Amino acid sequence: MTRRVTAVLATAAALAGCGGDGGREGRHLEVFAASSLRGVLEELEPAARFTYGGSDDLAAQIRDGAPADVFLSAAAAPLERLRRDGLVGAPRAFASNRLVLVVPPGRRDGPRDVAALARPGLKLVLGAPGVPVGDYARAALARARVDVAANVVSLEQDAKGVLGKVALGEADAGIVYATDARAARDEVRTLAIPERLQPRIRYLAAPVERGDTEAAAAFLDRLTGEGGATALRAAGFVGLRG
Amino acid sequence: MNGFRLLLVAALVVAVAFLALPVVAIFLRVPPAQLVEQLADERARDALVVSLRTSLVAHALVVGVGTPAAYLLATRSFRGRSLVVSLLELPLVLPPAVAGLGLLAAFGRSGLLGRELDALGLQIPFTQLAVVLAICFVASPFYVRAAIAAFAAVDVDVVAAARTLGAGEARTFARVVLPLAAGGLGAGSTVAFARGLGEFGATIMFAGSLPGRTQTAPLAIYDALDEAFGVALALSALLVLLSVLVLVLSKVLPRWLRSLQSSPSRAATSTSP
Numbered sequence: 001m002t003r004r005v006t007a008v009l010a011t012a013a014a015l016a017g018c019g020g021d022g023g024r025e026g027r028h029l030e031v032f033a034a035s036s037l038r039g040v041l042e043e044l045e046p047a048a049r050f051t052y053g054g055s056d057d058l059a060a061q062i063r064d065g066a067p068a069d070v071f072l073s074a075a076a077a078p079l080e081r082l083r084r085d086g087l088v089g090a091p092r093a094f095a096s097n098r099l100v101l102v103v104p105p106g107r108r109d110g111p112r113d114v115a116a117l118a119r120p121g122l123k124l125v126l127g128a129p130g131v132p133v134g135d136y137a138r139a140a141l142a143r144a145r146v147d148v149a150a151n152v153v154s155l156e157q158d159a160k161g162v163l164g165k166v167a168l169g170e171a172d173a174g175i176v177y178a179t180d181a182r183a184a185r186d187e188v189r190t191l192a193i194p195e196r197l198q199p200r201i202r203y204l205a206a207p208v209e210r211g212d213t214e215a216a217a218a219f220l221d222r223l224t225g226e227g228g229a230t231a232l233r234a235a236g237f238v239g240l241r242g
Numbered sequence: 243m244n245g246f247r248l249l250l251v252a253a254l255v256v257a258v259a260f261l262a263l264p265v266v267a268i269f270l271r272v273p274p275a276q277l278v279e280q281l282a283d284e285r286a287r288d289a290l291v292v293s294l295r296t297s298l299v300a301h302a303l304v305v306g307v308g309t310p311a312a313y314l315l316a317t318r319s320f321r322g323r324s325l326v327v328s329l330l331e332l333p334l335v336l337p338p339a340v341a342g343l344g345l346l347a348a349f350g351r352s353g354l355l356g357r358e359l360d361a362l363g364l365q366i367p368f369t370q371l372a373v374v375l376a377i378c379f380v381a382s383p384f385y386v387r388a389a390i391a392a393f394a395a396v397d398v399d400v401v402a403a404a405r406t407l408g409a410g411e412a413r414t415f416a417r418v419v420l421p422l423a424a425g426g427l428g429a430g431s432t433v434a435f436a437r438g439l440g441e442f443g444a445t446i447m448f449a450g451s452l453p454g455r456t457q458t459a460p461l462a463i464y465d466a467l468d469e470a471f472g473v474a475l476a477l478s479a480l481l482v483l484l485s486v487l488v489l490v491l492s493k494v495l496p497r498w499l500r501s502l503q504s505s506p507s508r509a510a511t512s513t514s515p
Binding site: 161 | 368453471
């Protein structure tokens with residue numbers, strides 16, 4: 001539901017931007033970015049308009065003709081699908097993230113590590129299949145050889161849904177990005193997931209072919225340059241590994 | 243005059259076009275054969291089963307509790323009656339997200355009754371019971387409201403006559419009032435059922451979304467929108483058809499029930515004068 005609304009809003013905003021001065025001059029750069037990047041990159045391009053959402057939702061909007069110039073995805077798959085259909089240019093990796101375990105604060109008998117997620121009766125919330133944060137979590141659980149199938153009580157559309165249910169104390173645990181957990185550190189307790197279980201999380205950016213590719217290229221240079229790296233580090237993202 | 247009439251017609255055309263277009267567009271986007279095929283998808287079937295099960299249980303609760311409560315409100319006046327009616331109608335205007343949060347705050351594990359429910363071995367969030375409660379919360383005002391109106395419209399003289407003829411209050415209710423109000427009750431009941439079937443916001447917050455357990459058809463539509471657009475469209479089309487059916491029922495049912503009961507009852511009353 002929200003994705004349709006944002007698509008309509010984005011379209012309306014773009015129309016308003018174009019109508020104003022009838023040309024490219026007054027047009028804002030339209031950046032479609034994964035929710036986990038919210039509030040991180042605005043300073044890179046103060047004049048740009050940022051639309052946040054689940055990466056796969058945003059990809060669906062771009063496919064439907066939403067007026068994006070740049071697409072920043074939290075996983076490769078949504079971008080690759082667009083790339084295959086010639087809707088976006090060559091993707092560039094610009095950041096990585098880590099998964100963490102989040103649990104409600106102030107509960108003594110809660111899980112302490114990934115292995116404890118299989119404990120009978122534990123209520124675990126993950127992202128839905130196709131939602132990057134959920135797919136990454138399943139990859140980490142598979143690596144840990146922990147079978148949580150019986151404990152999953154809800155599959156959410158984004159990290160916010162997972163965090164909310166943990167923060168309210170309804171779920172016993174959830175798996176989200178370290179950056180999301182950091183932003184919600186007053187609401188949830190964060191437990192690290194060991195390095196050997198971490199999936200390779202890559203954030204990729206690509207210019208949208210129908211958009212303003214010139215302005216997009218300039219933005220991507222700043223994103224992959226020192227300015228972008230500093231902003232991303234400050235928000236808790238980690239540099240690219242191998 | 244002519245200009246005014248033109249304005250009225252133009253307004254109607256705009257309204258019909260705007261309200262009907264999205265519904266028609268759903269059917270135009272995917273051919274019917276493909277819609278049927280998509281409904282065989284496991285996800286779609288699971289969601290429909292969850293939706294029907296929870297809606298039916300919730301509906302039984304809504305009608306079972308709502309009918310006597312509405313009868314009391316329709317036939318007795320007491321201090322604070324309008325306050326009570328307003329409270330019952332509140333979910334009608336409440337944003338579903340607020341309803342979901344409220345249900346969590348009341349029945350959640352760390353909610354108001356969380357400890358008491360836990361002592362009874364009941365943990366409601368993330369269960370089908372949570373879906374049922376969410377549906378009850380948002381749908382019951384539609385039924386209660388219609389039921390109050392239906393009971394209020396029953397001729398008091400007929401009720402009084404039944405009482406003077408020696409029928410007790412319960413018997414009068416069952417044999418006289420209920421049949422006379424049946425049309426209005428049926429209409430309210432179908433609309434409440436449809437509203438419950440479409441419940442989304444409160445459910446996703448209070449019950450979460452897990453295929454085969456708490457994922458109802460509207461939640462499955464939301465979930466499938468990105469990578470299984472065909473399934474989302476097919477489920478949407480099915481819900482449109484169900485809604486149309488419900489709307490037709492809610493209009494036809496009262497008339498049909500009235501015609502059904504008016505013939506024998508008129509025959510009965512015509513013998514008296």
